[in-house]
Amino acid sequence: MRFGMSRVTGAALAILFLFPLVWSAWASVRTPSGFGLANYQRLFTSDNGIRFEHVANSLAVSAMTVGGTLLVATLGGYAFGRFHFPGKNILFLLTLAILMVPYATILIALYVLLGWIGLQDSLIGLSLVLIMFQLPFSIFMMRNAFEAIPNELEESAQIDGCGSIATLVRVLLPAVRPGLVTVSLFAFLTSWGEFFAPLILLNSTDKFTMMLAVVNMRTATFGAIDYPALEAGVTFMAIPCLILFVVLQRSYVRGFMSGALRG
Amino acid sequence: MTMLATRAVEAEAVTPRRRSRRRKQLIGALYAAPTAFVVGLFFLVPLGLVAWMSLHRWPLLGPPSMNVPDNYTALSDDKLLSTALWFTLKYTVLVTVLLFVISFGLALIVQHRFRGVAILRTAFFLPAAVGFASASLLFLGLLSSEIGPFGSKLPSVSSSPTAALSSAVGLVLWRFAGFNMLILLTGLQAIPTEVYEAARLDGASWWQTFRSITLPLMRTTIALVLTLMVSGSLLAFDQFWILTRGGPDNSTTSLVMVIYRKAFIELDLGSAAAVSVLLLVLLLIVSVVQLRVLRRRS
Amino acid sequence: MKRWLGGLAAVTLLVGAAACGGNDDESAGSASADSGATLTLWTRAATESISKAYAAAYNASHKNQVQVTAYPNEEYPAKIASAAGAKALPDLFASDVVFAPQYASQGLWLDITDQFQALPVKDKVAPAHVRNGTWQNRNYAVPHTIDMSVMLYNKDLFKKAGLDPEKPPTNLKEFAADARAVDKLGGDINGTYFGGNCGGCNVFTLWPSVWAAGGDVMNAEGTESTINSKEMSDVFALYKQLFDEGVAAPASKDEAGPTWLGALQNGKIGIAPGPSAWLGLIEEKSSFKLGVAPISGPDGGESTFVGGDAIGIGATSKNAKAAWDFLSWTLGDEAQIEVVAKNKGVPVRTDLATNKYSQSDPRVVEINELMAKGKTPYAKNFNATYNDPQSPWVTAFRGALFGPDPKKSLDDGAAALTASLQK
Numbered sequence: 001m002r003f004g005m006s007r008v009t010g011a012a013l014a015i016l017f018l019f020p021l022v023w024s025a026w027a028s029v030r031t032p033s034g035f036g037l038a039n040y041q042r043l044f045t046s047d048n049g050i051r052f053e054h055v056a057n058s059l060a061v062s063a064m065t066v067g068g069t070l071l072v073a074t075l076g077g078y079a080f081g082r083f084h085f086p087g088k089n090i091l092f093l094l095t096l097a098i099l100m101v102p103y104a105t106i107l108i109a110l111y112v113l114l115g116w117i118g119l120q121d122s123l124i125g126l127s128l129v130l131i132m133f134q135l136p137f138s139i140f141m142m143r144n145a146f147e148a149i150p151n152e153l154e155e156s157a158q159i160d161g162c163g164s165i166a167t168l169v170r171v172l173l174p175a176v177r178p179g180l181v182t183v184s185l186f187a188f189l190t191s192w193g194e195f196f197a198p199l200i201l202l203n204s205t206d207k208f209t210m211m212l213a214v215v216n217m218r219t220a221t222f223g224a225i226d227y228p229a230l231e232a233g234v235t236f237m238a239i240p241c242l243i244l245f246v247v248l249q250r251s252y253v254r255g256f257m258s259g260a261l262r263g
Numbered sequence: 264m265t266m267l268a269t270r271a272v273e274a275e276a277v278t279p280r281r282r283s284r285r286r287k288q289l290i291g292a293l294y295a296a297p298t299a300f301v302v303g304l305f306f307l308v309p310l311g312l313v314a315w316m317s318l319h320r321w322p323l324l325g326p327p328s329m330n331v332p333d334n335y336t337a338l339s340d341d342k343l344l345s346t347a348l349w350f351t352l353k354y355t356v357l358v359t360v361l362l363f364v365i366s367f368g369l370a371l372i373v374q375h376r377f378r379g380v381a382i383l384r385t386a387f388f389l390p391a392a393v394g395f396a397s398a399s400l401l402f403l404g405l406l407s408s409e410i411g412p413f414g415s416k417l418p419s420v421s422s423s424p425t426a427a428l429s430s431a432v433g434l435v436l437w438r439f440a441g442f443n444m445l446i447l448l449t450g451l452q453a454i455p456t457e458v459y460e461a462a463r464l465d466g467a468s469w470w471q472t473f474r475s476i477t478l479p480l481m482r483t484t485i486a487l488v489l490t491l492m493v494s495g496s497l498l499a500f501d502q503f504w505i506l507t508r509g510g511p512d513n514s515t516t517s518l519v520m521v522i523y524r525k526a527f528i529e530l531d532l533g534s535a536a537a538v539s540v541l542l543l544v545l546l547l548i549v550s551v552v553q554l555r556v557l558r559r560r561s
Numbered sequence: 562m563k564r565w566l567g568g569l570a571a572v573t574l575l576v577g578a579a580a581c582g583g584n585d586d587e588s589a590g591s592a593s594a595d596s597g598a599t600l601t602l603w604t605r606a607a608t609e610s611i612s613k614a615y616a617a618a619y620n621a622s623h624k625n626q627v628q629v630t631a632y633p634n635e636e637y638p639a640k641i642a643s644a645a646g647a648k649a650l651p652d653l654f655a656s657d658v659v660f661a662p663q664y665a666s667q668g669l670w671l672d673i674t675d676q677f678q679a680l681p682v683k684d685k686v687a688p689a690h691v692r693n694g695t696w697q698n699r700n701y702a703v704p705h706t707i708d709m710s711v712m713l714y715n716k717d718l719f720k721k722a723g724l725d726p727e728k729p730p731t732n733l734k735e736f737a738a739d740a741r742a743v744d745k746l747g748g749d750i751n752g753t754y755f756g757g758n759c760g761g762c763n764v765f766t767l768w769p770s771v772w773a774a775g776g777d778v779m780n781a782e783g784t785e786s787t788i789n790s791k792e793m794s795d796v797f798a799l800y801k802q803l804f805d806e807g808v809a810a811p812a813s814k815d816e817a818g819p820t821w822l823g824a825l826q827n828g829k830i831g832i833a834p835g836p837s838a839w840l841g842l843i844e845e846k847s848s849f850k851l852g853v854a855p856i857s858g859p860d861g862g863e864s865t866f867v868g869g870d871a872i873g874i875g876a877t878s879k880n881a882k883a884a885w886d887f888l889s890w891t892l893g894d895e896a897q898i899e900v901v902a903k904n905k906g907v908p909v910r911t912d913l914a915t916n917k918y919s920q921s922d923p924r925v926v927e928i929n930e931l932m933a934k935g936k937t938p939y940a941k942n943f944n945a946t947y948n949d950p951q952s953p954w955v956t957a958f959r960g961a962l963f964g965p966d967p968k969k970s971l972d973d974g975a976a977a978l979t980a981s982l983q984k
Contacts, residue, residue, distance in 0.1 A: 006371070006372045007372075007377065007379075009372060010369075010372040010373065010383045011379075011383070013369065013372075013383075013386075013387070014382065014383050014386035014387065015386075017386050017387050017389065017390060017437065017440075017441070018386050018389065020390070020401055020402070020405055020437060021389065021390070021393070021401075023405060023412055024401050024404070024405070027404060027410055071297065072297045072298055072301055073298075075294045075295070075296075075297050075298070076294065076295055076297065076298035078294050079291045079292070079293075079294035079295035079298070080295065082291075083287060083288070083290065083291025083292075083294065083295075084287075084288060084291060085288040085289070085291035085292040085295065086288065086292070087292075088291070088295070091295060091298065091299055091302065094302055094306070094307070095298060095302050097306075098302070098306050099491070099494050099495075100494050100498075100543060100546040100547065100550070101306070101310065101498075101539075101543060102498055102500075102518075102519045102522055102539050102542055102543070103498070103500065103519065104500065104519050104522045104523045104526060104527075104535070104539075105313050105522055105526060105535055105536055105538075105539040106306075106309050106310065106313060106539075108526060108532065109308075109309030109310075109312040109313050109316075110305065110309050112309075112312065113304070113305070113308060113309055113312070128301070128305060129305060131301060131305075132301050132302070132305035132306055135298065135301060135302065139298060164290050164294075189391075189392060189394065190394070192394060193393070193394015193395065193396060193397050194394065194396070195394070195396035195501075196396075196501075211394065211396060211397070214397070214400065215396065215400070218400065218403070218505075225403075225407075225409075227403075227404045227407060227409055227410040228410060230400055230403070230404055231401070231404050231410070233400070234393070234397050234400050234401045234404075237393075237394065237397050238392065238393045238394075238397060241392040241393065241394075242389065242392050242393075244392070245385075245388070245389060245391075245392040246385060246389075249381075249384075249385060253384070253445070256445050256446065256448075256449045257449045257452065257453075
């Protein structure tokens, strides 16, 4: 491609892509009389607004989802990437099939299921469901990351006397670190911004996550949307994600390179 | 430790080696156990329940009664369902084509190093940081005449089917183009530079190189991206639920919205489950066909 | 798994059936209804403030404690349905009163016939609401809040247009004439406004005109639609004309509900039907004087849509007795006057229409008295047929208001609505 032209197009597109984010931040501090934090004040103090416990719950759910996804996906990726065992392909395909299920119906079934195992209306139950929805991406990513490790690395560790767990922890994990960062990042993003699963799976106000409070701003009083407070909510929710995105950029770009490479 | 032992004494008889292979299989299965547990309990069991529900009249409370195949036969004369089916297919084609072209275009722009390329990559990828529900709410404000920067110059989201559809498509392109760009970029960068060098020496034009080298070598990456796009579009819900509410005049009602309506508005869980099963079958068929076609091309 | 589930469902059914004869067995352990139980109450965001006001007053004087959880309006039915599907309903839950027959017929609320019939004030409790909470002659829900449709008009704009601000229209033709007069003021002023893409809004604002003319939109059982009747067609024709002339704001066509209030608040609309509950909301944000009048028919008469929320005891509740204690308390004089009327709400009791708080605002008395002339439509599949954005009603009235062939839209619509009502 011609270089100069593609750069100009690229720059123009970049502005187009950044525009909604910048606008949202701008709109969130815009008040009838100029600029200020009045919209944020409404976001945090109105009847349906964000409370401290909502922030805490969102953090807890995100932490559990990231932790759980990392655990399952690392072990699973290791198994799929470096072992042969009966049922391997079937299990892998089933995991990917999670992508193909309509959310709306499976959530009722999940709600029933969580009731059976005593995890209804619990942040843990919600996290388990979110982990499940994260698995196709994470397992795929980690399998490819483990597959990409040269055999010699694993063998040298084994010759040094490491068992499979020690090999995994000491030698392989550092090698798949970009993949781990990527998986964690996306697990965080999903759990942080998820709306439908917490709406259906949580029952008590003190367990609500922030996203529920933000969506509530949309319908708080029937007949009028408080758009500025809504954009304040959107911006507030986006800030941690944007920061993580920029800070971790190097790792997840490498994660994608090592992970998504093979189909 | 056991593995070391088996590898170190490779010259030994066949039986221990087979045993060790079996042991290695067992270890692999153990590592896969958490995945199997989560997939089994939180995916297969609910999925089975959905399939089972689709065979019953399933009241919210009270005992279900088997009514095979009523839930499925009733779907054949459901007008909203057929509208939604056609819309969803149309939307899927539209989004897949646009999203693929744009993502690929972005990937081509940022594939080479030049000053500022990191900024461009970040800019394209950044929308993926915003949760999809958040992004939908963001666009709700952005496109509203009340607060949006375009004021009333822009037709309102639900003023016409075209306006509603373009709003939703615009949102999806903005939110997902960067993500797909990154996946495609990994594919692009995996192609050894020597291949391009050789093509250049042969005097191939940019387009010839792209067609006969880049595309074929990226087959698997493209297959992955297309599968993600197609299944994502067939399951589209949030963008319509928050932005267009399926309107105007049901013109943007997707299949998942029909499931939602049957389950939560009509309280007819059996029929909702039947539509889900239908959609699942559709997705499986599309994915299998897609992978077959892409494989055959090679 | 299937047997497990079937068994679970059967048990629930048995419990439900046992509860039909009164809930005495269930809470036999507790001697008193006010024994310090914690009661969960679910409500939609639109009703949250009143539910919380009830709960705060009740909690202050009782050992039982009511905890209110509000959900977004649009997603609230999904929340109820999934909780019911998992047998995990709260002790109490409110719903839009028009959805009450559906929930009652599905058995989501406990049968409270015996308790309700024993109430001394039972005949004074908003009869239309009570009927909507009834299924096969058993009571399942009682009124929680009441919201009625009325004509809201901007007295300042009336004056500017040379109309008498103290003489609101008494029939729809006068309404149209007044709207046209205000519209002539020009600029960004419009004569009227309606929710042209909102099923619930039009049910609420247009049907009273049909009732005022002596017509109806459904048969009494709520199983057959008559929206192609002369009365309904006339009302649509009138609004269609106002829209075609540009008297109704162009934004009316796309109004799906979320910005309806905002449109009336900004003082650019002459006269429009809307919820009585907005009286306070509009005045608190705007500088103009607001007039209130009953909604009339094409040639006079007046009626209103008695909307709002109904509330019942969740079918899976283990605190039925305490929950009823709360419900019966909300219907009492103290709650209705000191909680509802004090906050400018409409009391759910017909005998309390005039009370010490309503006296201060004659418009409130007028609204309260309107209740007796109004109706609450009854249909089991109300939500799917009328309120939902994908409902056949929305398709039908958009055809009648904006389409090329209103008659065909209404005829086809009536058939589609009937099919949906009978599902």
